């Protein structure tokens with residue numbers, strides 16, 4: 001199944017008041033549903049007065065590792081730092097080349113450039129929005145050290161091809177999975193396939209904290225150990241510095257909040273999937289699309305899409321609540337008289 005979202009640039013409706021703006025994600029509604037659990041979690045941390053690393057972070061790391069299906073998960077301050085730390089641990093240095101996608105958030109290439117390494121871009125495939133793996137091998141030089149696929153909108157890159165090319169050329173694979181927690185490539189979770197997986201817990205992400213946060217996943221015990229050292233100034237023991245590290249730890253408060261939210265992640269993803277079905281229903285009924293944004297892949301058995309397009313749908317006259325039930329778009333319930341709806345962003349996932 002493909003998600004096809006239409007943007008009607010020549011829409012006959014011009015006045016802004018004719019549209020209902022549906023927020024991409026209603027975090028206040030989400031908070032309302034799990035308020036008591038979150039407040040309990042925050043209180044638990046405040047009462048412990050243990051704010052940096054510690055038992056909450058240990059527990060979150062274990063739970064994320066289990067969810068992703070890897071041996072180790074190492075929390076850090078953000079998705080950007082996850083990418084940076086992964087490259088530091090792998091040993092990416094100045095003048096090295098990391099092959100990645102140009103169609104991503106700035107932190108992907110930024111994390112490479114921060115180490116004075118060179119991002120080498122491979123153009124994207126129009127169907128998947130990931131880099132076109134057929135062009136990957138041509139980008140490899142004697143300076144190549146790693147491939148960094150970006151599972152943008154939760155759409156997995158073709159990991160069969162990426163891993164095969166990486167093995168052939170002895171390159172590390174750093175998955176930018178900032179937008180893709182819960183996505184799967186065939187039977188495996190995104191973040192468990194490469195040398196490392198890098199996740200973001202930015203508040204609007206599928207699993208979002210109450211501030212910044214990130215996580216690196218890996219099955220390599222030595223890499224995991226190095227990551228734990230690098231995120232604490234390069235020291236294993238207090239004031240004894242073995243490596244040149246940074247300060248990039250996830251707070252215990254974030255960990256406690258994320259542990260609550262992780263329990264809901266799959267059901268929220270199901271809600272996004274239901275929204276996708278609604279979006280498809282409306283898109284299918286529209287006869288004059290000006291242009292169509294496709295998030296389609298026939299490559300993987302399970303897709304998880306986090307689309308951020310701005311789209312407008314023609315609404316049938318029936319009450320909107322009949323079509324949209326998800327908690328993600330509760331504002332729709334009050335817009336039954338509107339004929340047109342604008343989804344400022346569609347957050348969704350589909351299975352082919």
Ligand SMILES: Cc1ncc(COP(=O)(O)O)c(C=O)c1O
Pocket residue numbers: 078079080081104105107108150152176178179199200201202212213214
């Ligand atoms: C693809 C991608 N990579 C990296 C990041 C960086 O994550 P963070 O904002 O947690 O630093 C983001 C965040 O939006 C992202 O979307």
